[in-house]
Amino acid sequence: MNTIQKHILSIGLMLAVFAIGSTSLVVITENATRDKIADNERQTLLNAINTLVPAANYNNDILSDTLEIGPIKALSTTTATTVYRARQNEHAIAAIFTSIAPNGYNGKITLLIGIYQTGELAGVRVITHKETPGLGDKIDERKSNWITQFSGLSLSNPKSAQWAVKKDGGQFDQFTGATITPRAVIQAIKNALHYFEQHQNTLFEQRHEKHYD
Amino acid sequence: MKNTMTEQYQTIVRDGLWKNNPALVQLLGLCPLLAVSNTVINGLGLGLATLLTLVASNGLVSLFRHHIPDEVRLPVFVMIIASIVTAIELSMSAWFHELYLILGIFIPLIVTNCAITGRAEAFAARNAVGPALVDGFMMGLGFAAVLILLGALREIIGQGTMFSEAHLMFGESARYFKIIIIEDYRGFLMALLPPGAFIGLGLIVALKNVIDARQTAKMTASPTATQADNSALQQH
Numbered sequence: 001m002n003t004i005q006k007h008i009l010s011i012g013l014m015l016a017v018f019a020i021g022s023t024s025l026v027v028i029t030e031n032a033t034r035d036k037i038a039d040n041e042r043q044t045l046l047n048a049i050n051t052l053v054p055a056a057n058y059n060n061d062i063l064s065d066t067l068e069i070g071p072i073k074a075l076s077t078t079t080a081t082t083v084y085r086a087r088q089n090e091h092a093i094a095a096i097f098t099s100i101a102p103n104g105y106n107g108k109i110t111l112l113i114g115i116y117q118t119g120e121l122a123g124v125r126v127i128t129h130k131e132t133p134g135l136g137d138k139i140d141e142r143k144s145n146w147i148t149q150f151s152g153l154s155l156s157n158p159k160s161a162q163w164a165v166k167k168d169g170g171q172f173d174q175f176t177g178a179t180i181t182p183r184a185v186i187q188a189i190k191n192a193l194h195y196f197e198q199h200q201n202t203l204f205e206q207r208h209e210k211h212y213d
Numbered sequence: 214m215k216n217t218m219t220e221q222y223q224t225i226v227r228d229g230l231w232k233n234n235p236a237l238v239q240l241l242g243l244c245p246l247l248a249v250s251n252t253v254i255n256g257l258g259l260g261l262a263t264l265l266t267l268v269a270s271n272g273l274v275s276l277f278r279h280h281i282p283d284e285v286r287l288p289v290f291v292m293i294i295a296s297i298v299t300a301i302e303l304s305m306s307a308w309f310h311e312l313y314l315i316l317g318i319f320i321p322l323i324v325t326n327c328a329i330t331g332r333a334e335a336f337a338a339r340n341a342v343g344p345a346l347v348d349g350f351m352m353g354l355g356f357a358a359v360l361i362l363l364g365a366l367r368e369i370i371g372q373g374t375m376f377s378e379a380h381l382m383f384g385e386s387a388r389y390f391k392i393i394i395i396e397d398y399r400g401f402l403m404a405l406l407p408p409g410a411f412i413g414l415g416l417i418v419a420l421k422n423v424i425d426a427r428q429t430a431k432m433t434a435s436p437t438a439t440q441a442d443n444s445a446l447q448q449h
Contacts, residue, residue, distance in 0.1 A: 033303045142378075
């Protein structure tokens, strides 16, 4: 082996040593933080669920009592999503699931929607959106309380025609300079209510192992 | 010897904070700088994460500077920085989860912050660990200061508040840190959008240049002024 080859080999080896060293750093940190991160994510999800359905209203382990539903056209979901089921002493209380408004001003708006067994909305929160800051982003609970007005409403309250922004003859306020965003959100909520009405029974079905006990 | 050492550190401090400030003079790391400076708290969060990365990467690069082959130093720097950033991202997700949810997508951007590779190449690879750590700290501090200043500017003009959403960083009790500077402010959207960041940074750079120009003018003016005084005295 001539000197140039030796030189290249030694450089390559050093590069490999640094690659192993930096990868080890990542592996060690990942190991040390994995449980804490999983905990945080559970807590964040639980907090989001509890803003919709207060923790006092149910007593099951809601993060484990879930149902996977495939992509659903009525909810505009394109991947499988999770339905969280709240129960009080085994009685169905509410379902919390994801619905997407595909026609926001800047693309998809993902909503977390909670609906009580009675068909009443427990509440709605925007999970992700790309609406214009200062205009369309008032759908975000941190910016304005617009999204909280839906709690307690249902398909019969208000009447179907009223499920629209005022501009379209409905009862909900649009924002100054932004009608498309609230219109999309209201439509998505209405779709979710219809979906819940049609699939209420299957949504609360116990998992199979429960049938045998 | 001791004197030259303190002098060296003084130069490092002055360079990082003012004379060679990464954000105002080198204009490095604009991508995260402009993206995350819309509130004071966001600026502070990204500033601290960048500072931590700079100190750690400068320290490690300097520690291994005799072992890093010159030909592959850039790939090695990139690996070191990328693994540090990943470690910081994971730690933030573990211990500052709420802030992570906000800054999360910007943390990986630190890897693209040329200020960090720049300091590794220009300083850490050529200096002992001590000065390299101080350099990383001072450059990080200078960068964070600009982020916070720009964040304050944009937050006041954009939404009329200061320290809003401080609870994301300091816990629930910090919810009351929020100061409303302008009551019933309608908001000025452009300040919160990227154009506002560009204009704001431009104004800060201009301000720094004005201050520098004044100082140089004073420095060159004062000797002539004393000369003029002297000649005036001599005439009498």
